Amino acid sequence: MLDCIEKAPVSRFVSACILVLWNIAMLGGTIAEAGAPKLQRVTPQAAQRGTTMEIELRGSFLDDPQGILFYEPGVSVESMEPVTEQVVDGKPVNYPKGTRLRVRLNVSDACPLGPIGLRLQTTGGLSEYQRIFISPFAIVTEGDDSRIKNDEAKNAQLITENSTIVGTLREAYDEDLFKFPAKRGQRISAEVIAARLGVERGLPDLHVSILNAKGERLKQADDSALYLQDPVLSLAAPEDGDYFIAVRHSLYSANNDAYLLHLGDFARPTGIYPAGGRAGATLSVQILGDPLGAQSQSISLPTEVTSGLSTHALSKDELSRDIQMEIRDSKTGALAPTPNTMRVSSFDNVLESEPNDTIEQTAHITAAEFPIAFNGIIDKPGDVDCFKFTAKKGQQVRIHALASGLGSPVDPTIWIKSANGKGATTKANDSRINQHGFPTSNGVERQTVDPVLLFTAAEDGEYVLGVEDERGEGGEDFVYRVECQAEPNAAFVYIPAEPENRYMPQSRQVINVPANGRYNTTLSVVNTNRPYPGELELVAVGLPEGVEMQAPHITPEMTRVAVVFTASEGASLKPAFAEIIARPIVTKENPNPESLFSGYRQQLVMNSFGNNEYYLQVPVEKLGVVVTESAPFDLDVEEPISALVQNGEMPLRFKVNRKNGFEGPVTVMMEWKPNGINTVTPLSLAAGEVEGEYVISAARNAAAGTYLVSLTAVNGNYQPQYRDPTERMYLSCKPFSLKVAEPHLDARFARASVERGKTSELVVTLNHLKPFSGKAKIVLTRLPRGVEVLEPFREISAADKQVTFTLKATEDSLVGSYKGMTLDVTVEEDGQPVRQFTGTGTLRVDAQRAGKPAS
């Protein structure tokens, strides 16, 4: 391990040291602990397409900004400067260093509407994910300030054309009013974006209503099927006049909640029917949910889909994909401010033809064959839609009814019956999140409301698929789409939640590798169906130049592995999106492994609310990776030569190499552990300390084998908490092998008793499981109070089958039966002590017998 340090590049370090030392002088003696920036808020979270826009990033450790990594195309940074003072309400305010950045963004005409994810890059790494929303409309700032309240109609802010208002609910009961003059029959539409903006904790759940000039509430919405807590409203003005749009918290409990309000006469479609089609097709669709009536339009579906880093034509085995479709009102030409979700499939559509409420009525429906997508609308409460298909005996199909996932109000239930009415009915109401290729994220997983039914045809013949709303509701925009295709093998890779994510849900979901150092994380695989029947290797695609990932193979019984990223000397400092793919391994035994769809899929969670639940999940398919400035310390672990035996424990000796005058505390922990391996809690080295022992132990059932493991080091005393005040820099030691082996001995204790004040012998029978050379040291340990063993330890050789200890019970010993004694065995192996515990015995301590007082 030590040679690694000796090989460390000197020249770059020297210059870095000088720079750091210079900083120390400037800061008055404290060492700058470089670490990832914490980005807490972006304001405003809106920008108009085709313009430049100034936004402010707020948080901590935002010093030395290097750029912004955007998840979607079309946005670039023009300039970036720290904000240290500003005039607020006419008074100058100073901000601490590293807390605010002013950024000028350029939003191109090609930028997609809707949310754009971003992470700030500083020399310390990548920040949390935050999002801004791209609007087709001009951005207007809400005029409410401490002097003029727009809570009343007389102070309402006038809006005359399609606009995106950036507002804040300053007090719990704040209500913001906007005036919109409209002609009779003109559409008035409002869409609120608040919950979707995403905050770390809390839920900005807003309410919107439209009032007429008399103050009568014409229509109101608290939620929407499209955007859950974010309401949308559309109304045809009943007469010429002023209308007022009021935004408030739905429970009058706002907490300085930021919101965007798209307001104008745009069309806000609540459903598109059909909600998808074959890739590249031109689809004739109905735009639903418009108070002025449905519109027919022609929509071109893309020929290619994007998955992770790749854009490709949809293969016929691949599951259909979501796309975001921008909808333009054919009358006014205005775009809906946020796109609608649609599906692109590799197969065609079948549209429902009413009446189709019962099996009997399906007689006039032509039977379709798989793969196919059935489309329909639950147009009234209690509506049942039936479709007919033919299937061959044994044919397996994944039947996925989409509605909630598309933003439709339907809560679908699907069932399949044989068209002749015989045989059992299979039924599904819901699905599991893994069936959609995502790990569970403890929150609102809308897709799971949509059922997935794995159907196997019992016979050749015709079958009927029924679709209903589980709650018995219905309406004109209750659109659904049932995709029926073969279930492919798919396994997606993600970073599982660690205990600290409970407090900082986004902590460590990017890879910040210290320059010329290592970074480790844990990766898990989520299977959409059954676990992949074979070994998989993890491959990282798109890493910055000079960064490599080292990962062990994944076998079907494994759920997690530890991986280590290494940045070599001269690695590129440019951040990159990477993808991690699980790839079947071609072996001699398995020369033609089953194909597998794979990629990186992470649910970034926001809006932590209630009992550790998250009300906003942002799925991402790209992993941010960046090489940061080098760490002021690194970690060496002495690789254990001997094995960790079951029921045994072992100290891992490590050394923290402090550099550049870094003296602060460092915490060391093992994050990923093989099954059955336990460790002590994270171990903190106090300021200035350089060496320590991290004790790991193996349970009796720990699987024997060799594992590649690593220890993680982080600066500071580690204590997961909300709003961690420390700038953290994580790094890894060089991964090392840990051998878990069978123990050497198995001890059996004979029953024993001892009288107070007397001595007694305890015989332990030894069963040798694994030979050892030389002497083993045996200590009888965990004795009850007041019982002593006269021999401090015993030494045995491989030939000894029994060992005897002399026990003495003092006057203090407690009378009674005691369980818990065990043997602590240390064997010398390859020059290293190997320690194990074995056996357990019962000792009875008796009171002194009458008439025989102790001497």
Place this chain on the structure above:
Amino acid sequence: MYHLLAALNLKSGLAGRVMLVAILACVTSSQVYADELRIYPEEIVLQSQGDQQTYVAQLVDAQGVTRDVTSLVQLRIAEPALVSVGATTIRPTQDGDSKILFSVGPQSIEVSVRVSHATTEREISFERDVMPIFMKHGCNNGSCHGAARGKDGFMLSLFGYDPVGDHFRLTRQLIGRRVDLAVPEKSLLLLKATGEVSHTGGQLFEEDSDDYRTMQQWLVAGAPEDAVGTVKPVGIQMLPPKIVFDGKGATQQTVVMATYSNGTTRDVTRLALFLTNNDSVAAINGNGVVQANGRGGAFAFARFNKFTVGSEVIVLPTGDQFQWPDTPEVNYIDELVFDKLEKLHLAPSELSTDEEFLRRVYLDLIGMPPSTDEYQTFMSDSQADKRARLIDELLDRKEIVDMWAMKWGELLRIRAGGNNPQFGRDAKAMVPYAGWVHDQMALNRPLNEIVAELVVGSGSNLRQPTANFYTATDKVTAQKMSEDFAQVFLGTRIQCAQCHNHPFDRWTMDDYYGFASFFSGVSMRRGIEGREVIVFNNNSAKPVEHPVDGRPMAPKFLGGDSPEVTGKDPRAALAQWLTSPENVAFRQAMANIIWAHFFGRGIAEPFDDVRISNPPSNQELLAELGRRFADYGFDKKKLIRDICNSRTYQLSSATNDTNDLDESFFSHGYVRRLRAEVLLDSITFVTETTDRFPSSSTGTRASQLYGGNISNYFLTTFGRAPRETACSCEVNREANLSQALHMVNGDTITQKIAASRFIPDMIEGKRSTSEIISELYIRALSRKPTAEEIKRLTEIIESELTNENRVIELSGMRARADSSYLRIEEQLKSLRAELDEKQNEGQELAALESITVQIKELEKQRVAYEKRYVTSVPQLVYSDILWGLFNSTEFAFNH
């Protein structure tokens, strides 16, 4: 006869007419001949050798006063060989039919007697003969062997809900001495009961008692189990059904008759358990002898097997010279209330004054006192129908909607459920739910329609408000839901019958589980987001099983039939049955809730615990209100209009000699503490201030709060319902010390008075002292101050405001309470000290200009403050008067 003549003067009404007939019938006879002899039972049937029949003779006078003349009665039997007659019992001797003539003085009555099987002994039955002994002696009480785990190793089913199990436990559960068939007298069953062997329950009966003999005979017979088809009791009767005592100390023997499934009857007086609902009026002993204790009305009850029945007992003052006053009746309510009052010899109070009525009807209908303008308008109205017009006006006010939405919010337990959104009770769901209830009240939708919609509530709690009817239960079990349901909509608590037949009501475990089966399919599952819950009915859910024998209990209406609901949502049938106008329990429960709002107590009280042993104080009134309510199509406004227009509602709360102790027959206006929300809203209204409640919009009043979880210190202190249970007891209207302290010292009133603008406005408007005092009285108490009050208060005000020292003292008090003034004083002090110090050091005054300027500036400010304090002294004094009015009981109570 004077009281009869007084009755003749009655203008109209049922009571008057009935009385008139009675008078005409007896007016020519002397008092004793006017009395009517009644013998109970009306027929004597003896069916076995050991059978016996207790009889009771009662004389009823023209006024309805009854006298127990059993000991005076003389019997003449047509065929004396048939029966033998004891002191109060008749036993069989020979089969045959005959007649017995009972006579007291000149009064006589003939009763038929029928004897069969006079020489054969009926077999002892476990259920019929032995188990009643357990009940009578309390063996199967909850505190004895009826406890869930029994007592001292022996368990009996609580109140005998499981006869088969009891027989098993007695005879076969333990091998031993519990039952010794070889030597029956040595059975512990007998030895313990007679106290011969140590028994925690003590000695229960003697060896020579009937109960002992019954048990012994059963043991001698081999402790048999009842054969299949053994007759079972189907009902009992307590006789006489009505007792009217004339004065304390009088007694009346009662007889309890059981009817069996084969149509036979049996005297079970000695096996029955007796109780009363009001010991201070009428007590009853273990033999069924009722004794008059004090004036009033009560019920005496007998319990046998699973049945409880009652007899009404009225105790009149001894020889009172009661004269029914000439009281006009406005509507049927008055007829029925006054009829009852007359029977009880309670004279109703006078009609309330206009001021009293005005305040009462405002607070009851809209939950706020009248404004000064409203007061003046009403008081200056001289037309006869002004009260009726005011009632109609108030019924159209929007505040009445808040009042009833709040009431229903309490009954439906609308409260947000803290931090556990998964229970579906998040504020997110509760706000629209409360909004829905409010809308229904605003539309004045028929109550039965609203309830019917709630009963079948399904779907998302966020989107379908009625689904929340089911999220309110703390446990999603059929049992819990049915209990809450019965309590709210049928006014009856069936909880007891979950584990045993209800001891004080008609409900059995069969009734309970049959009713619970309506909810066996109600389930919940998670919706899209964490706060969303989907309520749905699983139509194929199995019915609830009976816990004793595991029988599936098909859904059965409480006290009704079993509908055919296989494969359907049984709640639909339940909703239809419940809300039908023919459902007496529902319409009476709803009418009772409405009545209780206006009188502070229900006709049956509490209104959610109506049972046989807690009967309504005026059954006829409750029945009529229920019937009318159904006839009105469950339009609550119509019923409210009837109630408010009745003279009964408008009676003064001042009592007379006869009705001062009455708390249940509505003979006078009942003084009621204002409920917390009304009290706070009234204070807010009087002071023209606003309240701010969490999670509510600006301007929300306390009675508009959507959920029981939203509260503040004031509301909690004054007993606002937290809406955690379905119990009507949640609204606490008790007065207690912390309320008094909060009114006196708390910040609610002080801050509101301080924030109020109307007193300074009146002072600035140069209104006279008496005008201001009047205004304060009208605002707070809805009445003008008396001349004496004006005089005394004017004296106080003048002595305060004309005394210069007192003004200085008062303004000083204001100054000392003002932190900004104190800060100025502090600054002045330190600046002066600094100035002094520097001058002492020899610095020139000119050099210290900055300090002197500051001092001057602060002095100016101080003087301005002081001037303000002096000018605000009158405000302080008037505010104190308002404070005093708020703290008067007259303000805190509706009277």
